[in-house]
Amino acid sequence: MPHIFDADVVTAVLRHMNGDHADDNLLIARAFADSGDGAVTDAVMIGFDGDGGVWEVTRDAAVSELRVAWPGGRISDRPAVRREVVAIYDAACARLGIEPRPHA
Numbered sequence: 001m002p003h004i005f006d007a008d009v010v011t012a013v014l015r016h017m018n019g020d021h022a023d024d025n026l027l028i029a030r031a032f033a034d035s036g037d038g039a040v041t042d043a044v045m046i047g048f049d050g051d052g053g054v055w056e057v058t059r060d061a062a063v064s065e066l067r068v069a070w071p072g073g074r075i076s077d078r079p080a081v082r083r084e085v086v087a088i089y090d091a092a093c094a095r096l097g098i099e100p101r102p103h104a
Contacts, residue, residue: 003050
């Protein structure tokens with residue numbers, strides 16, 4: 001069973017991802033969503049647990065859910081969330097042939 005994070009942790013991470021990294025959400029969705037259903041036009045991170053992140057993805061006016069497993073495996077603490085989201089971003093860039101920006 002995956003680790004379930006406290007609601008305040010989930011709220012803070014989602015606020016940060018959707019407020020400061022909206023472009024990254026879209027890039028992740030474009031890299032990991034099944035591209036056979038049309039172009040992804042919007043993506044919002046809607047949740048995560050110890051096994052992975054979840055995005056609401058819009059393509060051709062249809063909304064679906066995308067779950068991406070954490071590249072490093074299961075996690076159970078807040079610092080690991082940042083590390084794994086960055087790893088997903090880097091993997092998305094690699095899939096799309098885009099140079100990732102440096103991480104602070």
